[in-house]
Amino acid sequence: MNWILVAMIIALCIPIYEAWQDEDIWQKMLAFGSIATKTSIMILVISVLRDDWMIGVVGVLILSVGNAGLMLLAHVLRRLNQL
Amino acid sequence: MAELIIITALLPLTALMLVTQTNPYHALVIRGILGAIAALVYALFGAADVALTEALVGTMLSITLYAVAVRSSMSFRLGVLEPGDEVLPEAIATALRQGLQRHHLRLERVGYGSEEALEGAIARQEVHAIFQSSAPATVADAQDRSAQTSAASHPPQLHIRLPRLHSLLQGELSPELAHLKLYES
Missing domain, CATH: 3.40.190 (D-Maltodextrin-Binding Protein; domain 2)
Incomplete structure (x- = not known):
């Protein structure tokens, strides 16, 4: 089952490259959202592979609450040019 | 075991990306990426509590506070x-x-x-x-x-x-x- 994890690592490298080379702040935010979701899904996969419920609960929490930071940052950035 | 090493190698890679940024807002977004990768690495090594704290405090709270601080000072x-x-x-x-x-x-x-x-x-x-x-x-x-x-x-x-x-x-x-x-x- 480890090939799933390897495929996810390769998929994770795509938004990391995008965040590195794109100068537009919104493209970086998109890459950040993509990475935040991908990493929490990877935590869930690891928890299933190891049959560890503690990591599973943490993965669910990061998946559901983690994107709130992205939303708060987006609101601050959106109002940057309005002042 | 190989994938463990690759995932762990992503952490210094994103850290290097973070320190090479010149725009403070770009650096904040990359800091969010670093936090997400760090939470993954901590969970991978079995430290679920550290991963949760990194995601909630290290990523969400610190980025928001820094964004407000940078916006009002610069x-x-x-x-x-x-x-x-x-x-x-x-x-x-x-x-x-x-x-x-x-x-x-x-x-x-x-x-x-x-x-x-x-x-x-x-x-x-x-x-x-x-x-x-x-x-x-x-x-x-x-x-x-x-x-x-x-x-x-x-x-x-x-x-x-x-x-x-x-x-x-x-x-x-x-x-x-x-x-x-x-x-x-």
Whole structure:
């Protein structure tokens, strides 16, 4: 089952490259959202592979609450040019 | 075991990406990416509590607080006269905004009702600079016509309080657009 994890690592490298080379702040935010979701899904996969419920609960929490930071940052950035 | 090493190698990779950023807002977004990767690595090594703390405090809270701090501190406060035709001309505002953007600063206009209030604001250090569109008010009051001709020959003045901001903006504004002066109280 480890090939799933390897495929996810390769998929994770795509938004990391995008965040590195794109100068537009919104493209970086998109890459950040993509990475935040991908990493929490990877935590869930690891928890299933190891049959560890503690990591599973943490993965669910990061998946559901983690994107709130992205939303708060987006609101601050959106109002940057309005002042 | 190999995938463990690859995932762990992503952490220094994103950390290197973070420290090479020059724009503070870009650095904040990359910090979020670093936090997400760090949470993954911590969960991978079995430290679920550390991963949760990194995601909630290290990523969400710190990024939001830093975004607010950067937004409120990295701005150039320019005092202008509020009413009518005395406002900042668009050409100067655009040139200023472009010059400031190069240093990741933001232009923030603060309106004042009279010339005295403008002078008071820079003396009280409320603003970083004030914009005076023509000759002093005493001349303009006396002879309206001669004041207008002097305004045409003399460019508007930008009094900047901080020497560092003055030197940063020195090359950005052309002399016929506005005359930069260091404010001395």
